[in-house]
Amino acid sequence: MQLRSSLSLCLAVAACGGGSAAPIAPATPVAAPAVTPAPAVESPPAPARPVYPPTRRDDVVDEIHGVQVSDPYRWLEDASQPEVQAWMTAQDQLSRGQIASLPQREQIAARLREVFYVDAFSAPTHHGKRYFWVQKHKDKTIRRSSGRCMPIRPITGSRTASPIRRC
Secondary structure (H helix, E strand, O other), rough: HHHHHHHHHHHHHHHHOOOOOOOOOOOOOOOOOOOOOOOOOOOOOOOOOOOOOOOOOOEEEEEEOOEEOOOOOOOHHHOOOOOHHHHHHHHHOOOOOOOOHHHHHHHEEEEHHHHHHEEEEOOOOEEEEEEEEEEOOOEEEEEEOOOOEEEOOOOOOOOOOOOEOOO
């Protein structure tokens, strides 16, 4: 049995290269390929930062459940005030100027009109003895009502089924 394990050990050492290995020659350095610099591409100039209209900050602090909450723009909550309307007009002019200068603005606007302005009907709602719904067309929105009562067709079943009247 001992002979067998010694023989197995010798075979394992011989199979794994248990002798002295031949020296490996050092690798010769390989020259790096010549790198040609990419042609200089001029980056577009950074867009100028817009000059925002000045916004007043007030020292308004509320205490809510023992916590001090600052609300410096509370004065903007009353849209009927002339100062707030002037601020909104200035913001609107700035925004419209920025949007008008965008490239391909007209193509984007045309595509959005194509996608969003579609004919649609809202679900009817029942109030009293009448049904109301909104009918949207590409160019306008119409609020409709049913007079005294509106025929309701069942969702399932044949299309030729007579409408059910609920009044």
